Amino acid sequence: MHVSLKTLGCRLNEAELETWAQAFQNAGHHITRDIEQAQLVIINSCAVTQDAARKSRHLIRRIHRDNPHAKLVVSGCYATLNEQEASALLGVDLVISNRDKNQLVETTLAQLNMAVMPQLSTDPGEISLFTRGRQRAFVKVQDGCRYRCTFCIVTVARGEEISRPIPLIVDEINALHQQGIDEVILTGVHLGGYGSEINTQLTELIQVILKETSIQRLRLGSLEPWELSDEFYTLFENPRLLPHLHLPLQSGSDAVLRRMARRCKTAEFASMVTRLRAISPQFNITTDIIVGFPGETQQEWQESYDFVQQMGFGHVHIFSYSPRAGTKAASLPNPVPEAIKKQRSRQLHDLASVMKQQFCQSQLGQTLPVLWEAYTEAYQDQRLTFGYTPNYLRVACVTAPDECLANHISYACLSKVTENYILTERLSLSQQ
Ligand code: SF4
Structure with a gap:
C-alpha cells in the first residue's frame, strides 16, 4: 500500500x-x-x-x-x-x-x-526521510508540559510530561545514522523538562547520545529558557552539539512575562545569552516573540522592543497574539487593537531582519563545516546548492550542473551576505 x-x-x-x-x-x-x-x-x-x-x-x-x-x-x-x-x-x-x-x-x-x-x-532508496526530501531527522524525546503559560493551548492538547527512555532514543539515532542521516534534532513540547518523571534529565540524555552514537551533528529543538543546569552549558564544548539554541522569550517586558506566567524574566534570559556567547561568539540564539499580548501597554511594548534589540538575536519568530479558547489569556482584560498589533509586528519584523543581517555579517570570514542539502537554484550559468552551518545559518555555494553535494558535509568559507542566505566558497579537500 x-x-x-x-x-x-x-x-x-x-x-x-x-x-x-x-x-x-x-x-x-x-x-x-x-x-x-x-x-x-x-x-x-x-x-x-x-x-x-x-x-x-x-x-x-x-x-x-x-x-x-x-x-x-x-x-x-x-x-x-x-x-x-x-x-x-x-x-x-x-x-x-x-x-x-x-x-x-x-x-x-x-x-x-x-x-x-x-x-x-x-x-x-525508499527510506522515508529521503523520500520526503529531508537531510536531517527530528527525534521526538518527550511530550507534554507541566507548566501553564497563560497563552498556551499546547498543554491542554498534549497533557502531562512523558519522556522516552534514553536507550530507545539512542537506538533511533543509531538507526537514522545507519541510513545516512548526519544530523538529528531533539524535539519535545517541553524539551528542558526531559526525564523529570523517569529520574533523568536532558543533560544526561545528551551526554549518552554523544557517547553511544557517532552522529556527527546533534541539534536541540526549541527549549524553554529555564531549568538549564551549569553542566548543560559545558556540553557545548563538544563540537558535535551544535552552537544554536532556539530559546522562546515571548516578550522582553517583565510585566508581560508575569501575565504570561513564564518562568524566566529578562535578567535571567540576558545572563543565559551572555553565558552562551562566552562559549562561542558563533553561538546563534534565536527566539519567539508574541506581540500584542492582552494589556501590552506602549511602555511595555517599548521595553520589549529594546530588550529584543539588546539580545541581538540571529532570528526572531514573530506571532501576533490571537486568543485561543480554553487558555487563561483568552479571558484577560484590555485586548490590544488589531491595528496596533499589526504596527508592532511590522516594527519587530524590521528589527529582526536588521539583527539577522548583523549576525550574518559578523560571521563572515569563518570557515565552517556545512551540511549540504538537495535543494538547488540556477545562478548565472551555474547552480547554487544550499546547506546549513553548525550555527544554523543558511548558506549557498556554486556547484557544477552535474555535481551533487546533498547530504555531504564539507568546509566552506562564509564570504557574502545576501538577503536570504550567505554565499560561501568551498574549500578543496587539501584545505580542510
Ligand atoms: S509555552 Fe512551553 S512551557 Fe509554557 S505551557 Fe506551553 S509548552 Fe509549556
Whole structure:
C-alpha cells in the first residue's frame, strides 16, 4: 500500500511524522509524496493559532478533493481539540487524538483493515526521510508540559510530561545514522523538562547520545529558557552539539512575562545569552516573540522592543497574539487593537531582519563545516546548492550542473551576505 504523510505546525509534528513513516515502512508499506498515488493519507494537524486550525481544515478538504479514493486519517492538535468537527469533515475515515498517537500506525492498520505482511527488507532508496526530501531527522524525546503559560493551548492538547527512555532514543539515532542521516534534532513540547518523571534529565540524555552514537551533528529543538543546569552549558564544548539554541522569550517586558506566567524574566534570559556567547561568539540564539499580548501597554511594548534589540538575536519568530479558547489569556482584560498589533509586528519584523543581517555579517570570514542539502537554484550559468552551518545559518555555494553535494558535509568559507542566505566558497579537500 502507498501511504502519504502530511503535517502542519511545529517540529514535534514533523518528528512524529517521521516516526510514523518508519513504522509504516517496517510494516511493509511504501511512502509516497504523491497524494494521487496514495491509498492512505495521514495528516498531523495543528491548532496553535486560529489560522493554523483553519489551514488544517483546508488541507484535509484539499487532500480529499485531490484523491477521494484514499482513506484519510487525521491526528494532531486540531483533531484532538475539535474531534467531532474533524470526524465530520468530508472524507475523514478516522481521527486519532494526541493521547493515542503513539499507536497511530497500528490503530490505523487495524481499524481500516489495511494491515499487510511486513516485508523482510526495504529498499534503502525508499527510506522515508529521503523520500520526503529531508537531510536531517527530528527525534521526538518527550511530550507534554507541566507548566501553564497563560497563552498556551499546547498543554491542554498534549497533557502531562512523558519522556522516552534514553536507550530507545539512542537506538533511533543509531538507526537514522545507519541510513545516512548526519544530523538529528531533539524535539519535545517541553524539551528542558526531559526525564523529570523517569529520574533523568536532558543533560544526561545528551551526554549518552554523544557517547553511544557517532552522529556527527546533534541539534536541540526549541527549549524553554529555564531549568538549564551549569553542566548543560559545558556540553557545548563538544563540537558535535551544535552552537544554536532556539530559546522562546515571548516578550522582553517583565510585566508581560508575569501575565504570561513564564518562568524566566529578562535578567535571567540576558545572563543565559551572555553565558552562551562566552562559549562561542558563533553561538546563534534565536527566539519567539508574541506581540500584542492582552494589556501590552506602549511602555511595555517599548521595553520589549529594546530588550529584543539588546539580545541581538540571529532570528526572531514573530506571532501576533490571537486568543485561543480554553487558555487563561483568552479571558484577560484590555485586548490590544488589531491595528496596533499589526504596527508592532511590522516594527519587530524590521528589527529582526536588521539583527539577522548583523549576525550574518559578523560571521563572515569563518570557515565552517556545512551540511549540504538537495535543494538547488540556477545562478548565472551555474547552480547554487544550499546547506546549513553548525550555527544554523543558511548558506549557498556554486556547484557544477552535474555535481551533487546533498547530504555531504564539507568546509566552506562564509564570504557574502545576501538577503536570504550567505554565499560561501568551498574549500578543496587539501584545505580542510
Ligand atoms: S512551557 Fe512551553 S509548552 Fe509549556 S505551557 Fe509554557 S509555552 Fe506551553
